[in-house]
Structure formats: C-alpha cells, structure tokens
Amino acid sequence: MLNYSIYKKLDQINHWRMQKISNRNFLIILAFVVGVIGGLAAALLKGMTHFIASTLQNDIDWHFKYSFYLILPLIGILLSVIYVRKFLKGKRLEHGITPIIYSISRKSSRIEPHNIYSQIVTSAITVGFGGSCGLEAPIAYSGSAIGSNTGRFFGLQYKEITMLLACGAAAGISGAFNSPIAGMIFAIEILLPEFSIPAFIPLLISAALASVVSRLLYSEPLFHTASTEWEVEALFFYILLAVLVGLYTVYFAKLTGVVKRWFSRVSNPYNKVWFSGISLGLMIFIFPALYGEGYLTIQQILDGKFDAIVQNSLFADYKNMAWVVISYTVVTLFAKSFASLFTLNGGGNGGVFGPSLVMGGLIGFAFAYGMNQTGVVMLNVPNFVMAGMAGALAGIMHAPLTGLFLIAEITGGYTLMVPLMLVTSISYLINRSMLKHSIYTKVLAESGDLLTYEDKDRTVLSMMKLRYVLETNFVVLRPSETPNDRKSDIIHSKRNIFPIVDEKGLLLGILYSERLFSILLGEEDGVDKSFEKLAQKPNDIIKERENMDIVMSKMNRDDVWILPVVDEDNRYLGFVSKSSVFNKYRALLVRQGHYLE
CATH class of the missing domain: 3.10.580.10 (CBS-domain)
Structure with a gap:
C-alpha cells in the first residue's frame, strides 16, 4: 500500500512537470542529476577496485606474491560468474560498449536497471583480483543505465532517453578519467554519430559534474606527468609510431574475433572460468605487469623508470640490459592482448578501453626506448608513450577525437597536441582502411543491428x-x-x-x-x-x-x-x-x- 502511494505521488509530480516544464528544459535538469549520480558511480567503482587490489597486495611478502598471482584472477572471474548466476537470477550481464550501441539501435535506448550496480560490482571484483581489463567500459555501461532508466522513469521519449543514456556514458568516462571533454566526445563519437549543437549542452553538464564529484570523492589522478615540448625533428618518428600502432590495432581487432570463437565452443560457463583463470594466472606469473588494469606500469615508465616492467618479474636480474627490457616489453604487449580477451570471454567483467591504453603505451615505450639504444636519435620516451596510448585508442575504438583529448587531458599533454593529432589520425585511418567497423560495431553490423548514418535507408x-x-x-x-x-x-x-x-x-x-x-x-x-x-x-x-x-x-x-x-x-x-x-x-x-x- 505504501509503495502504491509513493508511486501515485511520483506520478502526480511527473504529470505536473509535463504541464509546467518542457522536455527540452527538463532534460537539462536531468543532465545535472545523471552527471552527479554518474560521478558517484565512477568514484565508487574506482574506490572499490583499488580497495580490493590494495587489500590483496599490501603487507604480503613479495616471495609469496607469485603464488597469489596464480590464483587471484581465477577467484575474481569465478566470483563474477557466481554473482551473475546466483544474484541476477537469469538476467543477462553483458560487457563492453557494444550492448550500449545495440540498445540505441534496436531497444529504444532501454537498458536493464540492474546494470547500474551489477556493472560496478562485477568489474570491481574482476579487476581488483587481477583481471587484465579496464574499468571504463563497465562505468560507461553503468552510467548509460543510469541515464536510460532516469529518462524512462520520467516518461520521456526516445530522443530524450537516448540523450540521457549518452549523458550517463559521458559522465562515467569523465568520472573514471577525470576528463570531462573526453567523456563528452566519447559519447558523441561512439554513441551519437549524428548530432546537433544543442546536444553539447546536456553532455557538457553531465561530464563536468561527474568529473567534479569523482574528483571530490576520489582525487587520485589516473596518470600524472610533466609533458615537455615536442621536437620537430622527431615528427618522422611519430609517423612511424602511428603506423606501428595502427597495424597493431588491426591485429588486436582480428584477435578479438578469434578468441571469442575459441570460448564460444565451450558451453559450460565454469569451464570457461577455469580455463581463463588458470591461463591468466600463468601469464601474470611470467608478466606481472598484466595484473589488473596495468596503469601502474605505464605511470612508472612516464616517471622515467624504464626498467619498471622487468622489475619483480622472473627476469628482474637482467633489468639493466636494454635489449632484455625491450624484448620483454614487446612480449608483454602481445601477452596483454591475450590476457584482456581471456578475462572478458572467460566470464569477467571489464572492457578493452583500459587495455588499449596500456598496449599503446607499451608500443610507444618499446619504439622510443629502442630507437634511443641505436644512438641515431634521442627521443622523449614519455611523449611517445602518451602518443602510443592515444593512437591505440583511436584505432581500436575508431574514435580518434576521444583518443586525442583523453590523453591530452589525463596527462596534461596539450603541448603534444600536434603529435597526438598525427598519431591518432594515422592509426585510425590504417585500421579503418583494413577494417570497416570497430570491435564495438563489427558484430552489430554483421547482424544488421548497427545504427549508421552512412547508409540511411x-x-x-x-x-x-x-x-x-x-x-x-x-x-x-x-x-x-x-x-x-x-x-x-x-x-x-x-x-x-x-x-x-x-x-x-x-x-x-x-x-x-x-x-x-x-x-x-x-x-x-x-x-x-x-x-x-x-x-x-x-x-x-x-x-x-x-x-x-x-x-x-x-x-x-x-x-x-x-x-x-x-x-x-x-x-x-x-x-x-x-x-x-x-x-x-x-x-x-x-x-x-x-x-x-
């Protein structure tokens, strides 16, 4: 009876709102609401993940950590699968950006409410226990669910619900990276391929508020670096890096399909857990940098600790040998692609957003550090790491502007704007010339469920x-x-x-x-x-x-x-x-x- 009274009161308030406030103006108000809630969700996800990771790693003697690396990812993936099967009671939990795009194209922008919290819980467990994937796709999904269900609750139409869904995704990315511009551009490039100028306003509001709320609650930046001016003499090497990154993004996109087909042959979900968990544990045992998101290793490289990737590994005794560091980085790069895909297809929740950044950073580091060892040229390694990150994101996601502004914002690297523009555009063009669709849209395009404005009919x-x-x-x-x-x-x-x-x-x-x-x-x-x-x-x-x-x-x-x-x-x-x-x-x-x- 009480629930009915509350519902009736809310219905009366909403009816009054529709008479007094137009949907256009009400959308601005809801953009504020979605931005604040999206920022809270981003802060909660980051806090939960880092709490789990620090609890598992702190105060444990290093000699025993190898053993923990062997089993922690398996436990994380297993807990995620158990949560989905036992607590969601038959409801599906999808991961990545593809289901969000599908919701816009084929489901009138409707996303199940449980994704608001389920994405946070499962991804925090997966990554906190060492799953080699990112938190950005889950928080974008959670934010999209916040926006979608807010619009549905107030009885809005498809266009307003779609806008609020995009506001939620922008808020999630903004809160996760403390980068409001990148969050807004991500929503436009990936979710809203055709937009008008008024679309900027709700997105700006949600992204800005999410960044403020997230920063107040969890102020630690994702990356911090003092970027320096780029040198014109290095322009040719930035172009070479762009080509390498572009080709690697093509490889990763094709590998994504291959690994997905491997796991599709396994029908029992728990068999997938065992296979992926054990494989991931072995890879992390050999390559500790694969543990979790991998941002720590990138930050250490940005700080000038170029041997950080080899430290605490089986090859730590050879950290002073440059060719060992370079070779180990390249192998870690390819291992990261398998580790992230095994995590996602094995039952863990996360995305390839974060792994894209890590893989691009490793390519940039291996390239610049390797060139410096030849004695022919001396390149600024951190600058090339940032450029590689932007290029990988642009190629894999088919989102050059998102890659450009994200790296510029989270690293304060606006002084690198020209190299970032070159690397992102070239990487994107290489990937797009070989693969018409990104890893997010390929499946939808093949099934005819992709909303695209290139062929409107x-x-x-x-x-x-x-x-x-x-x-x-x-x-x-x-x-x-x-x-x-x-x-x-x-x-x-x-x-x-x-x-x-x-x-x-x-x-x-x-x-x-x-x-x-x-x-x-x-x-x-x-x-x-x-x-x-x-x-x-x-x-x-x-x-x-x-x-x-x-x-x-x-x-x-x-x-x-x-x-x-x-x-x-x-x-x-x-x-x-x-x-x-x-x-x-x-x-x-x-x-x-x-x-x-």
Missing part, C-alpha cells in the same frame, strides 16, 4: 522489426475447399490475395482475387476445384527472423508488392507489404529526424 530498415509491419487480416482458404464454397468470403474480402493454409497451419500457396473472380464469373474453369489444385507458388517467402533489409531485397528483386511470412517450420503468420513498410519507414524517419534536436 539501410539504417532505418535495420531499426524496423518484422512483427510491427506484419499484416494478418486476410481471408484464409483451406486446401480441400473450392471457390464456390467460399464465394461470399472472397467477394467481400478487402484484400486481393488469399493464403491457402492446411489444418497444421502450413502455407501451401496463394491465390489472387483476379483469378478467383475470373473463376467465379465462369471465365475460367475451376469453380469446383479444390484450392490445393488451384494454389500458386508465391514469388518468395519471408522468414519471421529475417531483417527488413533482406525483405526489401526480395521484394525489389521480383518486383512484387506483397509477400507471405512464415515461421521456421513454414507455418503461416501473415503478409508483409511495401505499403506497411513505407508507413513504418516514414514514422522512423520522423523519430530519427528528432533524434538529437
């Missing part, structure tokens, strides 16, 4: 669902009946096509009204013939799971206006016509036109 069609354009008000004829038996129904039907369906619901054929009228008027024999003998084969048949792009291709190929729809067992469901598709198309165009007004 196909995009709008991909937003349609066949069940919404399915027409069922047709007169159904039985195979044993004759035109004479159904004369009245045929004459009074408002449709010019008749499906012939047997007792099991199977579609046997169709008949057009022109032929049936011709038979009934005596112009053609067959008034007493069964419909089974008169049935005509349709030009084509639409399966209920086919997307609308395929439907329109079949119609255009045979130049037909209407086609029957059946399920996977060939049972008749109805018809789909170009008229219904065009009507829905216009409605979606209107909605898309108001997408970001």
Whole structure:
C-alpha cells in the first residue's frame, strides 16, 4: 500500500512537470542529476577496485606474491560468474560498449536497471583480483543505465532517453578519467554519430559534474606527468609510431574475433572460468605487469623508470640490459592482448578501453626506448608513450577525437597536441582502411543491428522489426475447399490475395482475387476445384527472423508488392507489404529526424 502511494505521488509530480516544464528544459535538469549520480558511480567503482587490489597486495611478502598471482584472477572471474548466476537470477550481464550501441539501435535506448550496480560490482571484483581489463567500459555501461532508466522513469521519449543514456556514458568516462571533454566526445563519437549543437549542452553538464564529484570523492589522478615540448625533428618518428600502432590495432581487432570463437565452443560457463583463470594466472606469473588494469606500469615508465616492467618479474636480474627490457616489453604487449580477451570471454567483467591504453603505451615505450639504444636519435620516451596510448585508442575504438583529448587531458599533454593529432589520425585511418567497423560495431553490423548514418535507408530498415509491419487480416482458404464454397468470403474480402493454409497451419500457396473472380464469373474453369489444385507458388517467402533489409531485397528483386511470412517450420503468420513498410519507414524517419534536436 505504501509503495502504491509513493508511486501515485511520483506520478502526480511527473504529470505536473509535463504541464509546467518542457522536455527540452527538463532534460537539462536531468543532465545535472545523471552527471552527479554518474560521478558517484565512477568514484565508487574506482574506490572499490583499488580497495580490493590494495587489500590483496599490501603487507604480503613479495616471495609469496607469485603464488597469489596464480590464483587471484581465477577467484575474481569465478566470483563474477557466481554473482551473475546466483544474484541476477537469469538476467543477462553483458560487457563492453557494444550492448550500449545495440540498445540505441534496436531497444529504444532501454537498458536493464540492474546494470547500474551489477556493472560496478562485477568489474570491481574482476579487476581488483587481477583481471587484465579496464574499468571504463563497465562505468560507461553503468552510467548509460543510469541515464536510460532516469529518462524512462520520467516518461520521456526516445530522443530524450537516448540523450540521457549518452549523458550517463559521458559522465562515467569523465568520472573514471577525470576528463570531462573526453567523456563528452566519447559519447558523441561512439554513441551519437549524428548530432546537433544543442546536444553539447546536456553532455557538457553531465561530464563536468561527474568529473567534479569523482574528483571530490576520489582525487587520485589516473596518470600524472610533466609533458615537455615536442621536437620537430622527431615528427618522422611519430609517423612511424602511428603506423606501428595502427597495424597493431588491426591485429588486436582480428584477435578479438578469434578468441571469442575459441570460448564460444565451450558451453559450460565454469569451464570457461577455469580455463581463463588458470591461463591468466600463468601469464601474470611470467608478466606481472598484466595484473589488473596495468596503469601502474605505464605511470612508472612516464616517471622515467624504464626498467619498471622487468622489475619483480622472473627476469628482474637482467633489468639493466636494454635489449632484455625491450624484448620483454614487446612480449608483454602481445601477452596483454591475450590476457584482456581471456578475462572478458572467460566470464569477467571489464572492457578493452583500459587495455588499449596500456598496449599503446607499451608500443610507444618499446619504439622510443629502442630507437634511443641505436644512438641515431634521442627521443622523449614519455611523449611517445602518451602518443602510443592515444593512437591505440583511436584505432581500436575508431574514435580518434576521444583518443586525442583523453590523453591530452589525463596527462596534461596539450603541448603534444600536434603529435597526438598525427598519431591518432594515422592509426585510425590504417585500421579503418583494413577494417570497416570497430570491435564495438563489427558484430552489430554483421547482424544488421548497427545504427549508421552512412547508409540511411539501410539504417532505418535495420531499426524496423518484422512483427510491427506484419499484416494478418486476410481471408484464409483451406486446401480441400473450392471457390464456390467460399464465394461470399472472397467477394467481400478487402484484400486481393488469399493464403491457402492446411489444418497444421502450413502455407501451401496463394491465390489472387483476379483469378478467383475470373473463376467465379465462369471465365475460367475451376469453380469446383479444390484450392490445393488451384494454389500458386508465391514469388518468395519471408522468414519471421529475417531483417527488413533482406525483405526489401526480395521484394525489389521480383518486383512484387506483397509477400507471405512464415515461421521456421513454414507455418503461416501473415503478409508483409511495401505499403506497411513505407508507413513504418516514414514514422522512423520522423523519430530519427528528432533524434538529437
């Protein structure tokens, strides 16, 4: 009774709000709310993760840490899987940015509420126990869920819910990195590919507030470095680095698909946990830098401790040998790609946002430090580390502006703006020339679920669902009946096509009204013939799971206006016509036109 009274009161307040405050102005207010909550969520996630990691690592003698490295990642992934299976009770917990994009494209920007807290809990456990992935995708997902459900709670429309979803994602990234500009640009580049100027305002508000709240509660910066002016003489080497990073991002994108296929062959989730956990533990035993996000190693390199990656490893005795440091860094780089993908596919929760930064930083370090050993040139190693981070993010995510401003903000490296611009753009172009879609959008593009503005017709069609354009008000004829038996129904039907369906619901054929009228008027024999003998084969048949792009291709190929729809067992469901598709198309165009007004 109390819950009903609260709900009724909230409904009254919301009704008053809709009368007094326009959605446009109310959106600004909610952007403040989403920004504050998103900042709190980011601070909570960072605090939980670092608390778990420090608790497990502090006050433990180093000689025993190798043993802990072998089992901690396994425990973290196992706890995450148990949480999902036992506490979410059948609900799905997806990870990464791809499900957020899918929600915008195909689910009217609706995200399940449990993602607000489930993303935080599972990712903190995964990374805190040593899972080799990042926290940025989970906090972006959590922020998106905050924005989506805030909009739904107040009864907003698709365009406002989508904007609040993007505000939540921007707040999450901003709070995680203390980088409001990068958070806003991330939302625009990844989630809102087509936007108008007013879209900046809610995003700016949410990102700025999230950064302030997160900094107040968890003030430790992600990276700190005193960047120096870049030298024009090093420009050629920045271009070389960009090429290397770009090629590596292509390799990583392809490896992502390969590892995903490996794990898809394992049906038991706990078998995935054992395989990924044990493999990850062994990799961390050999390469301690793979533990957790990996930001600590990058920070040590930025501080000038170039042998940090080898310290505390099995090869620590060789840390003064430059070629060992370089070789070990390169091997760690490739191990990081496997470690992060094993963590994610094995059941842990995280993202490749953070690993992208780490891998790019390692490439930049190995390249600059290696070039310095030749004696031909002396490059500023920290500058190349930052450039590599930006380039990797730009190539892997297909988000050059996000990579550019993120690194500039979190490192204070605005003095490196020109090299960062070159490296991000070249890396992005190399990846885009070889791979049309990023790791976030590839799966959606293959399934026809990607919202893209390069081909608006196909995009709008991909937003349609066949069940919404399915027409069922047709007169159904039985195979044993004759035109004479159904004369009245045929004459009074408002449709010019008749499906012939047997007792099991199977579609046997169709008949057009022109032929049936011709038979009934005596112009053609067959008034007493069964419909089974008169049935005509349709030009084509639409399966209920086919997307609308395929439907329109079949119609255009045979130049037909209407086609029957059946399920996977060939049972008749109805018809789909170009008229219904065009009507829905216009409605979606209107909605898309108001997408970001």
